[in-house]
Amino acid sequence: MGKLKRRICPNDVTINIGKDAPVPECPIPGESWKEITHDDTGTWLAKWGDPIKSKLIKYVSLGASSSWKGQSDKEKYEKARMLKSYIGNIRAAYIKGFTSKDITKQQIAVATYFIDKLALRAGNEKDDEEADTVGCCTLKVENVTAEGHNKLKFDFLGKDSIKYENTVEVELPVYNAILKFQKDKRPGDDLFDKLDTSILNAHLKELMPNLTAKVFRTFNASFTLDDMLNKETKDGDVAQKVGVYQHANKQVAIICNHQRSVSKSYSAQISKLNEKIDELQAYLKELKIDLDRARKEKPPLKSLDRIEKKIAQTSAKIEKMQRDMHTKEDLKTVALGTSKINYLDPRISVAWCKRHEVPIEKIFSKTLLEKFAWAMDVDPDFRF
Numbered sequence: 001m002g003k004l005k006r007r008i009c010p011n012d013v014t015i016n017i018g019k020d021a022p023v024p025e026c027p028i029p030g031e032s033w034k035e036i037t038h039d040d041t042g043t044w045l046a047k048w049g050d051p052i053k054s055k056l057i058k059y060v061s062l063g064a065s066s067s068w069k070g071q072s073d074k075e076k077y078e079k080a081r082m083l084k085s086y087i088g089n090i091r092a093a094y095i096k097g098f099t100s101k102d103i104t105k106q107q108i109a110v111a112t113y114f115i116d117k118l119a120l121r122a123g124n125e126k127d128d129e130e131a132d133t134v135g136c137c138t139l140k141v142e143n144v145t146a147e148g149h150n151k152l153k154f155d156f157l158g159k160d161s162i163k164y165e166n167t168v169e170v171e172l173p174v175y176n177a178i179l180k181f182q183k184d185k186r187p188g189d190d191l192f193d194k195l196d197t198s199i200l201n202a203h204l205k206e207l208m209p210n211l212t213a214k215v216f217r218t219f220n221a222s223f224t225l226d227d228m229l230n231k232e233t234k235d236g237d238v239a240q241k242v243g244v245y246q247h248a249n250k251q252v253a254i255i256c257n258h259q260r261s262v263s264k265s266y267s268a269q270i271s272k273l274n275e276k277i278d279e280l281q282a283y284l285k286e287l288k289i290d291l292d293r294a295r296k297e298k299p300p301l302k303s304l305d306r307i308e309k310k311i312a313q314t315s316a317k318i319e320k321m322q323r324d325m326h327t328k329e330d331l332k333t334v335a336l337g338t339s340k341i342n343y344l345d346p347r348i349s350v351a352w353c354k355r356h357e358v359p360i361e362k363i364f365s366k367t368l369l370e371k372f373a374w375a376m377d378v379d380p381d382f383r384f
Contacts, residue, residue, distance in 0.1 A: 003052050010034070012048040043072050064367070070374035077345040079210060080218040081384060086208040087219070091116065093207065098173035104194040108203050110177050111136050111192055115213050118168065119220050119255045121159055122197045122213035133157045136213070137197050142187035150175045164257050221252045221343035226384035229352050239320060242362050245352070246327060249336045249344075256343060258335040266332055273325045277318055284314045340364075346372035351382035 010031040015024060019038045026032055034048075043062045050056035062069040083090075090112070097109025114120045114136050123135020134143060134156050143156040152175065153167045170178075181191050197213070204211040228248035233241060253259075263269075291307045340349075346364070350372070353360045364372065 006051045008048055008051070014047050016042070016045055016047070043068060065370035065373065067374075070372075073346075073372075074374055076218065077222065077347070080215055080222055080345065083208060083211065083215055083219045084223070084384075086211075087116075090207050095171070095173075098171065098177055104199075106177055107181065107192045107195045108200060110174055110181075111195055111200055112204070113171075113174055115216050116220070117170075118154070118166070119217050119257070120164075121217070122200060133159060133161055135159070135197075137192055137195050137200055139191040140187065141182050141185045141189050141191050144178060144182075144191060146175065146179055146182075152178060158257060162257060162259055166257075217256060218343050218345075221256055221339055222345040222348060222384045224252050224255060225249065225344050226348045229348070230383070233352070233356055238358055238362065239323065241356050241358050243323060243327060245349075245358075245363060246331065246336065249340065250331060250334050252339045252344065253334045253336055256339050258338040259333055262332050266328070269328060270325060273321055273328075277321050277325075280314055280318045280321070284311065284318065287311045287314060340368065341371075345384055346375040347378040347382050348384050350375050350378050351380050354378075354380035 010026045010028055011034050013033055014035040014037055015033050016037050016039050017023065018040075023033070023036055044059040045062065046060040047057055050058060094109040094112045094116075097105050098113075100106045100109065115122065121135040123138035134140065135158065139156065143154060145153040145155070147153050147167065149169070150172055151167055151169050153165075155165050156163075158164045178191070181193075185191075185193075201212045204213065225248050228251060229245065232244050232248065234244075287307055287310055290302055291304070291311065294302050294304045294307055346368075349363050350360060352358070353363060360369065360376075369376075
């Protein structure tokens with residue numbers, strides 16, 4: 001049964017402004033704000049506690065296209081780029097930690113490996129009213145199954161109750177460590193019982209300034225996109241290049257486990273495309289008969305050049321529709337937007353578009369163009 005949520009009043013709301021800024025007038029006479037703060041470490045403007053879920057805080061933040069938000073985004077991606085200079089040493093450190101005799105250090109090493117290689121979220125403790133979702137640090141014994149030959153099967157609900165199901169081959173020391181962490185534990189026990197997100201992030205900050213688990217997702221997503229675009233983009237028309245971009249974006253979405261259910265209109269769209277392709281192929285067959293008759297000068301006489309032009313145009317339409325249908329099939333269960341909005345450095349996409357003469361509107365929606373206005377002047381030679 002649902003619950004009735006009471007109205008939020010001014011005395012529930014905390015306002016965040018600069019020390020010298022005037023306090024916004026309370027819109028309800030006789031009421032006052034709960035608190036006025038001056039937190040310059042975040043970009044939120046107001047917050048209040050959810051009336052039903054006591055630990056849930058609601059925020060009002062800066063608009064996506066605001067200059068302050070743009071600066072915050074740029075700093076986020078620059079931090080991820082900085083990780084590229086540290087990642088070699090970080091990986092060497094956690095590989096060494098796989099066999100540490102200190103159980104806490106060993107668990108930190110394995111958790112860091114999962115966050116880096118599998119792009120798992122760190123995971124945070126929740127109250128009892130929230131969905132039973134987990135991240136790396138909150139994995140239960142039952143969420144990871146050792147299947148032999150260094151293969152681990154992960155099966156759990158991640159953020160927003162999106163199911164994460166993946167079987168991966170891992171390093172032998174990691175496989176052995178997982179068996180050790182699971183020994184003498186029940187299915188519902190914590191896999192990493194000596195670890196939580198605060199301990200993990202404190203360790204990461206020792207390896208790189210301000211490094212957190214989330215930076216790994218941004219780094220791996222952006223690095224993968226940049227690398228694939230650089231390797232796979234060939235000469236071709238705009239549609240073919242956009243196809244290369246979507247394929248690279250798909251790989252990032254898979255890494256980040258960004259899924260979606262198949263659209264209700266998917267089958268109808270595919271059927272419609274198939275019908276159009278069949279019609280065009282029948283028309284193309286007729287054109288080829290006309291071309292043969294024209295070459296033999298059989299009546300009714302038709303222009304050879306005109307028929308050849310129509311054949312070329314019809315063949316191009318068929319090829320485009322077949323490509324569109326393949327793309328729809330390829331992306332039907334993958335959500336491309338989440339990674340594009342949150343994890344992919346927009347400068348990679350803008351620079352790629354400039355290098356390969358692809359209109360940026362083919363990659364970014366109007367909303368994203370406004371959100372990433374700060375990235376539009378990037379040099380075409382930019383690489384993540």
